[in-house]
Amino acid sequence: MLIIEILRQHKRNQVLGATLGEALISNARPQLLQSSPPSADQIVILDFLGIKDTNSSYLKATFVWLLLCGELSASEQTMTRGLADDADEGDPFKPIPLNVFPLVAHLSRNVSQELDELLNGRKLPCLEAITWTKDRVISARLHGYLDEPLSRTFSNLIESGSGTATQLQAQYPEMITPNAWSNRLLELYRLRLIQRHKESREWIYQPVAKELING
Amino acid sequence: MNLDARCIDNLREMVNERQINDLDTIQLDGITLNAILELVCCRWVWEKAKDHVGIRLFEKFAQQKPFLYDVWSQLTGDHVRSDNMVSNFGLVKLETRGIMNANDIIEPAWSLFEDRFRRSLIDSGFSSRLAQALAGAFHEMTDNVAQHSEKNTRTANGVAGYFVCQQWMTFSVADVGRGVLKSLHDNPNWRHLTNSKDALLAAVNEYASRRGDFHGDGFKEVHKALAGLNGLLRFRSGDGVLHMDGRSGPINVHPGFSPQLIGLQLSITCTLDKNLDERLI
Numbered sequence: 085m086l087i088i089e090i091l092r093q094h095k096r097n098q099v100l101g102a103t104l105g106e107a108l109i110s111n112a113r114p115q116l117l118q119s120s121p122p123s124a125d126q127i128v129i130l131d132f133l134g135i136k137d138t139n140s141s142y143l144k145a146t147f148v149w150l151l152l153c154g155e156l157s158a159s160e161q162t163m164t165r166g167l168a169d170d171a172d173e174g175d176p177f178k179p180i181p182l183n184v185f186p187l188v189a190h191l192s193r194n195v196s197q198e199l200d201e202l203l204n205g206r207k208l209p210c211l212e213a214i215t216w217t218k219d220r221v222i223s224a225r226l227h228g229y230l231d232e233p234l235s236r237t238f239s240n241l242i243e244s245g246s247g248t249a250t251q252l253q254a255q256y257p258e259m260i261t262p263n264a265w266s267n268r269l270l271e272l273y274r275l276r277l278i279q280r281h282k283e284s285r286e287w288i289y290q291p292v293a294k295e296l297i298n299g
Numbered sequence: 300m301n302l303d304a305r306c307i308d309n310l311r312e313m314v315n316e317r318q319i320n321d322l323d324t325i326q327l328d329g330i331t332l333n334a335i336l337e338l339v340c341c342r343w344v345w346e347k348a349k350d351h352v353g354i355r356l357f358e359k360f361a362q363q364k365p366f367l368y369d370v371w372s373q374l375t376g377d378h379v380r381s382d383n384m385v386s387n388f389g390l391v392k393l394e395t396r397g398i399m400n401a402n403d404i405i406e407p408a409w410s411l412f413e414d415r416f417r418r419s420l421i422d423s424g425f426s427s428r429l430a431q432a433l434a435g436a437f438h439e440m441t442d443n444v445a446q447h448s449e450k451n452t453r454t455a456n457g458v459a460g461y462f463v464c465q466q467w468m469t470f471s472v473a474d475v476g477r478g479v480l481k482s483l484h485d486n487p488n489w490r491h492l493t494n495s496k497d498a499l500l501a502a503v504n505e506y507a508s509r510r511g512d513f514h515g516d517g518f519k520e521v522h523k524a525l526a527g528l529n530g531l532l533r534f535r536s537g538d539g540v541l542h543m544d545g546r547s548g549p550i551n552v553h554p555g556f557s558p559q560l561i562g563l564q565l566s567i568t569c570t571l572d573k574n575l576d577e578r579l580i
Contacts, residue, residue: 094405095407096407096410098410100435100438100439100442101404101405101438101439101442102442102446103401103404103405103442103445103446104404104405104442106401107401107405137431139435139438139439139520140519140520141439141442141517141520175485175510177510
């Protein structure tokens with residue numbers, strides 16, 4: 085698990101603009117590159133402790149960039165079209181496939197508002213880590229947008245702790261096929277809310293955070 | 300004579316057309332902040348083209364307003380950190396600063412520069428919330444200079460400045476980089492744009508970005524900060540210009556053509572009362 089302490093990196097309590105965000109990512113790049121596929125999953129927490137204000141350009145250059153990298157890594161594995169497909173080829177900050185699961189932590193009211201506005205506008209979810217150990221997020225709060233079926237599937241998986249599409253279908257009967265369960269889980273995986281590993285021929289999914297705090 | 304940014308457009312045309320004959324009779328009384336920044340960008344082009352008429356015109360103005368020399372050296376990076384300030388009992392009301400690369404924007408000195416702007420606004424009657432929003436918009440516009448700098452070298456030649464009076468403020472940002480049209484051509488979604496005027500409209504009104512759809516919020520910050528205020532905005536790049544006037548309710552957009560000049564030059568002026576007239580330096 086990689087924790088990036090923003091205040092320690094920038095030494096200021098207001099973090100604005102894409103350029104500053106790119107500087108944060110550049111500094112963390114060597115550690116992030118260790119997550120190049122097919123490496124193991126890496127949870128990355130952007131810790132906003134002590135940060136009073138931010139803006140959407142900064143959040144896009146940091147959190148959204150990490151999300152796009154994670155999404156690209158998931159797309160490479162699943163061969164689906166990614167969010168970052170229209171990025172410029174010559175751009176040094178073009179998203180690259182990284183097997184990362186980005187979260188944020190210690191959001192002030194202003195930072196939380198700015199993040200929610202950005203996520204809702206882009207229909208993206210994000211987990212705010214509340215408690216964690218050195219290798220696992222224990223509890224988290226969901227920010228942003230997650231549609232109703234995905235939200236239900238996410239809650240089901242958190243309740244179960246882990247499971248395959250077939251197990252979830254058996255445990256939470258809905259009028260949908262196992263394939264539909266599989267697609268929802270795949271979408272949550274692409275959005276970096278859940279992790280997965282293969283056992284024999286089936287994918288076993290588990291949420292990035294063990295518990296979800298409401299509100 | 301007094302010079303504003305529109306006068307600089309005319310002067311550039313006159314230099315191009317060799318219509319300036321007698322420099323000795325020119326007397327510069329006052330100049331707006333955006334005219335200063337656009338004039339130093341013109342000097343950059345005249346210097347590269349070895350246009351002696353243009354250079355002599357600049358020199359003539361600068362002899363009368365030496366502040367122009369300071370801003371010129373900030374744009375070229377000749378005098379690193381040649382900050383200039385006009386302060387009023389410790390609060391800075393007029394200040395410009397050069398941007399040579401991305402590091403300039405993220406170093407602590409830049410934060411202090413922006414903070415002086417924010418504090419000057421508060422001292423001049425702006426609420427703390429509005430001052431914060433305007434300082435945020437100023438940051439986004441200066442950040443654009445670094446973001447739109449040369450792709451390979453990441454270097455930029457830009458300058459940013461603010462001028463604050465009682466219940467009135469302007470800030471201006473100018474660079475001599477690629478300009479909006481070329482920059483947007485990095486993004487396949489905007490490659491259909493063929494002229495600078497349309498590129499400015501796309502960037503300012505549709506939040507077009509050289510990157511994917513997940514970027515381009517800089518101008519959104521400006522619109523957000525200025526919502527409900529009496530504001531005048533000018534964006535100029537290549538041979539395009541966009542004037543936006545928010546004096547009477549919703550912002551009216553007036554796109555047009557301007558004599559060719561590289562880079563992007565912009566200014567945002569707003570007031571808490573009704574008098575939006577540009578102030579002279």
